[in-house]
Amino acid sequence: MFLSVFELYKVGIGPSSSHTMGPMSAAGRFLAEVRDGEWPRPAGVEVAALSASLHGSLAFTGVGHATDRAVILGLDGHEPDNIDPDEIDGILSRIRSTKTVSPSGHPGYRFDPDTDLAFDRKTPLPGHANGMSFSAHDSDGHVLLRRVYYSIGGGFVVTEDELTRLKAETTAEERPSGVPYPFRNAQEMLDMARKSGLSIAQMKRANEETLRGRVELNDELDAIWDAMDGCIERGLRGEGIMPGGLKVKRRARQIHERLLGEWQSNQPNPMIANDWMSVFAMAVNEENASGGRVVTAPTNGAAGVVPAVLKYMLKFHEITDREDVRNFLLTSAAIGGLIKHNASISGAEVGCQGEVGSAAAMAAAGLAEVLGGTPMQVENAAEIALEHHLGMTCDPVGGLVQVPCIERNALGAVKAVTAASLALKGDGTHFVPLDACVETMRQTGIDMNERYKETSQGGLAVNVVEC
Structure with missing residues (x-):
């Protein structure tokens, strides 16, 4: 795969x-x-x-x-x-x-x-x-x-x-060819990493380089991050009411200005990292809700999680090398590919567990990778993040990706960093495999009532009065 x-x-x-x-x-x-x-x-x-x-x-x-x-x-x-x-x-x-x-x-x-x-x-x-x-x-x-x-x-x-x-390829038993590490699930990914001695990012890079050269791959990865970062910066400058009729105000700029003031005055704030992550994610999703240019990560509705964790990494860890950003993106994409192949990233198919849940798993894996995690720790980080989004519904108020979507991305980023931190403090062994978590998400999506799968017919969408 x-x-x-x-x-x-x-x-x-x-x-x-x-x-x-x-x-x-x-x-x-x-x-x-x-x-x-x-x-x-x-x-x-x-x-x-x-x-x-x-x-x-x-x-x-x-x-x-x-x-x-x-x-x-x-x-x-x-x-x-x-x-x-x-x-x-x-x-x-x-x-x-x-x-x-x-x-x-x-x-x-x-x-x-x-x-x-x-x-x-x-x-x-x-x-x-x-x-x-x-x-x-x-x-x-x-x-x-x-x-x-x-x-x-x-x-x-x-x-x-x-x-x-x-659908036929998803259930087929034969192993696809064409790339050196064609892992179809997390267990195969770990087995290949163990046998090759490579990290998940290195295996993903080897697969990608069957399609494009190393320089081209690096340039395109850099372009993706530049687009993500540009979206954050535009979102932090945005003001006013988002379109659609709910009259929801953009808040990222105001929160960002307050955080800048605290940062410059050295005011103690034990929540500082979470606050910055949250405003980065909100900036992206306010830009998305306003019809701006964004990067699917893996979807637009969950587009703020991965950029927010990457931006947090660059701000709060001594990591400024472009290669770290590339490895983050490669690792996160490896996890996202497994989820998409074996379950879904579509809110209309499995609810928001498939969007923000997948994004959090991807971001957790990417962060664990660049902070020195082993493949087992990276897989554990992804599993923790996804596990604690299981069952999350997609119930956008007014059919708009504003409430609860914008804040949900902020919380997804916080969960991703927490998951990576927990995984890195262990040795990689854990009770629930990522594959089991992905399969649980798939089954939960099948069982979920259609009202909670991006139809705006249930949940907050019917219990919040539109103003």
Whole structure:
């Protein structure tokens, strides 16, 4: 099993990797097939119009998660990793006014967001909670091409056939080839580390270098951290009310200014490290909730945990080497890949245990690695962090990634550091293996009522009065 670090850490826009980035990418894939795909159509008949339908969690929380905006932008040819957030409102205004999308390399297509984009809350698609369909029509409205996609978390998008293959690969017994350390679970990872004498970061690096050279890998890892750090800094400068109607104020800047004052005056504060970690995480998720540029880690909803722990590491430990940051990212991605392969990172599939829980496990593992932990201690750190997120629901108030998501990332970062610290104080032996914890998360997600899986139909979403 091999999932690249750059599949888990992707630059995009907020507020959601599964509900914003994924649908935008799916729309792009559909456009490519409309233009280049080999599909039957009557001679002389051309595509004149497009339509789309959102299902499951995408339908229930799509407006709050900006899924409608993402689909419109995607059908206009924009991609999550290169669109300028400051230009989005102007693009959407133009499309709503002209009722036309104009992707590069295509003729203009008729598309009226008010009538051609449906939120179907009654008809879930069978493959995944985040289902969507796109259709191409001729000038008379007849359907020429229809495709279904699933946004399976972290910005990953698959077709129906691809989803079937993924499920088959998850249960297959044969060992995948192509990388030197194809561990499919944590036990295999530890066995390979023991046999090779390598750390988890070193094994992950060896796998990644089958795809790109060392210099290129380092440059791309540095770019990921620079994007994360830039998001923190933008979040610490942000002010005002976040969009969506809840009227939630951005707090990171105010908290940061207070912490700076304490730092400069040397005021005693036994909670100082936790406070800094929390404000770093909140800065990222306030930026995400405002539709800014973020890095999936492994999702947008959990994007603040890993950057916050990394920033904490650089601020409070004598670690300033870029190589430490790279090893942190490599190790955390190894753990995130195992969780995604054997369970899920999708809040719509398993609740927030799959988002913030996974992020905390990833961050705990990365921190334990760079602080000198053995592979067993790193695995233990990830297990502790994930174990204490088991059963966590995804119940965003108003369908927005604001309450409880922003503070939840702060607490996820604190748990990650605590987990790493506990693991490093032991010898790596522990009662619950990470594999058992991941499987428990998967089973818990299956048992969890759909109301608590990013539908905003249960939990805080129905017990907090929207103001």
